[in-house]
Amino acid sequence: MKDELEPVSEGSAMDQPLHFEAFMQSYQNMVFSTAARLLGNPTEAEDIAQEVFLKAYERFAELSQSPTAGGWLKTVTRNLCLNHLSRYRARWRFFSEMRTDPDDSEAYEAGLPAPETHNQELNTADQRQLLEEALQKLPASQRVPLVLYHFESLRYEEIAGKLGLSLSKVKTDIFRGREALRRKLKWKMETEAALQPA
Amino acid sequence: MQNQPHPQWNDSLEAKVTQELRQLPVLKAPATLLARVMAALQARQALPWYRRPWPSWPRKIQCLLGPLLTIFPLLAFYLSRIAWNNLATSGVAREVDQKLSLLSLAGSTIDTLVNAFWLAGRALMGQPILRAGIIVSVLMYLACIGIGTACFRAILNPRVRL
Numbered sequence: 001m002k003d004e005l006e007p008v009s010e011g012s013a014m015d016q017p018l019h020f021e022a023f024m025q026s027y028q029n030m031v032f033s034t035a036a037r038l039l040g041n042p043t044e045a046e047d048i049a050q051e052v053f054l055k056a057y058e059r060f061a062e063l064s065q066s067p068t069a070g071g072w073l074k075t076v077t078r079n080l081c082l083n084h085l086s087r088y089r090a091r092w093r094f095f096s097e098m099r100t101d102p103d104d105s106e107a108y109e110a111g112l113p114a115p116e117t118h119n120q121e122l123n124t125a126d127q128r129q130l131l132e133e134a135l136q137k138l139p140a141s142q143r144v145p146l147v148l149y150h151f152e153s154l155r156y157e158e159i160a161g162k163l164g165l166s167l168s169k170v171k172t173d174i175f176r177g178r179e180a181l182r183r184k185l186k187w188k189m190e191t192e193a194a195l196q197p198a
Numbered sequence: 199m200q201n202q203p204h205p206q207w208n209d210s211l212e213a214k215v216t217q218e219l220r221q222l223p224v225l226k227a228p229a230t231l232l233a234r235v236m237a238a239l240q241a242r243q244a245l246p247w248y249r250r251p252w253p254s255w256p257r258k259i260q261c262l263l264g265p266l267l268t269i270f271p272l273l274a275f276y277l278s279r280i281a282w283n284n285l286a287t288s289g290v291a292r293e294v295d296q297k298l299s300l301l302s303l304a305g306s307t308i309d310t311l312v313n314a315f316w317l318a319g320r321a322l323m324g325q326p327i328l329r330a331g332i333i334v335s336v337l338m339y340l341a342c343i344g345i346g347t348a349c350f351r352a353i354l355n356p357r358v359r360l
Binding site: 046150 | 242254
């Protein structure tokens with residue numbers, strides 16, 4: 001398929017050994033993972049990944065030679081996902097998701113995923129699968145800052161800036177997201193006995 | 199609720215979540231992704247060059263258009279000055295002036311009509327019921343603008359609203 005494509009422009013990297021298809025195969029899982037974890041929806045993640053690679057194609061001459069191509073792709077994916085969340089999800093929520101604020105503690109407790117009962121019997125692959133699912137099922141208000149913190153290694157201040165939220169709100173959302181994962185997966189904490197949160 | 203978790207608990211939980219999440223493998227992209235991207239690129243290649251994004255325009259055209267787009271506004275400004283100077287000293291300027299006098303006639307007609315409406319409005323405003331009706335209408339109109347603005351900001355707020 002790639003041979004049927006014309007070069008982007010004169011002197012394009014399509015003439016060079018690293019072709020776009022190979023480039024894409026190297027990075028597509030990373031781009032898709034980033035988008036899927038941020039959006040919590042594989043279909044939307046695929047759309048975003050497509051958009052990312054179309055942008056990458058326009059700059060392929062530079063990217064194919066760049067050691068920071070992965071970082072560029074990750075940043076573009078993250079920005080497109082956040083744009084997508086702000087443009088479309090907010091619009092949809094305005095009309096269809098008139099629900100109680102998840103800050104309300106009772107609503108938050110009710111929204112927590114049910115604990116798994118036979119977690120210890122699961123093997124590592126199953127546990128990872130379970131964790132991935134639990135992460136995807138977190139409400140966006142918790143999942144997005146959690147993913148930005150743990151996968152994208154952004155600081156709380158950077159997350160607050162990107163999401164337009166207060167620092168304390170970001171910290172609370174991330175904490176709640178972690179708690180939800182802990183409960184869902186019944187993780188045993190070393191300090192659990194002494195330091196159960198009130 | 200856990201709005202203020204114990205710092206040690208929080209640190210311990212953070213470490214645990216970091217450890218578990220970092221062990222997660224990358225998700226496998228759907229097999230359709232590569233095909234979709236390549237199909238989109240082929241569709242883009244089928245477009246004429248001027249409908250593609252600027253970076254993919256032929257290099258010669260980019261090189262030609264760059265200076266041209268810089269020179270064009272300067273050239274347009276220079277030529278318009280020459281044209282204006284020539285017109286001011288020719289008979290064309292007088293002809294334009296005569297035609298503009300027709301416009302001034304239309305202007306005075308509009309002015310008279312506006313004055314007539316103004317006088318009628320003043321007479322009507324003397325009646326309290328009409329005055330109240332107009333005030334209510336204006337307030338409702340302003341309320342519509344306010345509600346519309348609030349909805350617009352709530353829906354299209356540039357912040358990431360999750």
